[in-house]
Amino acid sequence: MPALDTAALLHWPAEKLEGGYVAHSQLDELRKLSPERAMLIESIEMNWSTPDVSDAQSAAIATGDLPRLSNVDLEIIAIAIQTGEKLFTDDYSIQNVCRKLGHPFEAVSNRKSEQLWAWELKCIGCKSTRKVETSEEMDCKICGSPMKVKRVRV
Numbered sequence: 716m717p718a719l720d721t722a723a724l725l726h727w728p729a730e731k732l733e734g735g736y737v738a739h740s741q742l743d744e745l746r747k748l749s750p751e752r753a754m755l756i757e758s759i760e761m762n763w764s765t766p767d768v769s770d771a772q773s774a775a776i777a778t779g780d781l782p783r784l785s786n787v788d789l790e791i792i793a794i795a796i797q798t799g800e801k802l803f804t805d806d807y808s809i810q811n812v813c814r815k816l817g818h819p820f821e822a823v824s825n826r827k828s829e830q831l832w833a834w835e836l837k838c839i840g841c842k843s844t845r846k847v848e849t850s851e852e853m854d855c856k857i858c859g860s861p862m863k864v865k866r867v868r869v
């Protein structure tokens with residue numbers, strides 16, 4: 716059975732969800748998005764867990780996707796890694812981290828992204844680049860100009 720992100724929990728029919736791997740934190744997320752759907756999901760037999768996210772987090776730091784991922788996102792990536800199951804997700808940052816890890820994934824509804832990319836900060840002045848580690852934009856250490864986040868192919 717696959718690991719499922721919250722988009723799958725919202726849109727897939729109950730029969731298709733049965734036995735899927737999910738994080739406890741997704742249920743809280745789902746309750747906010749759709750209480751009816753959350754009740755339905757609770758009535759289905761699924762594999763719930765609360766995983767350790769450290770490996771998922773390191774991979775997200777390596778690609779620069781960390782600022783774009785919630786803790787729920789990291790947990791679902793962690794579950795996919797730990798179970799070795801394919802992850803269904805429409806989130807391009809989650810897909811990107813899976814690709815970095817060489818972990819199989821598939822889109823819930825949208826087309827899946829084709830290319831591995833990374834996020835980097837690029838100085839608008841001297842064009843120097845550095846790794847993205849937090850969601851904050853910062854000034855260039857070389858020339859003092861602002862740095863902007865850019866998506867780059869790797």
Ligand SMILES: [Zn+2]
Pocket residue numbers: 838839840841842843855856857858859860
């Ligand atoms: Zn600069």
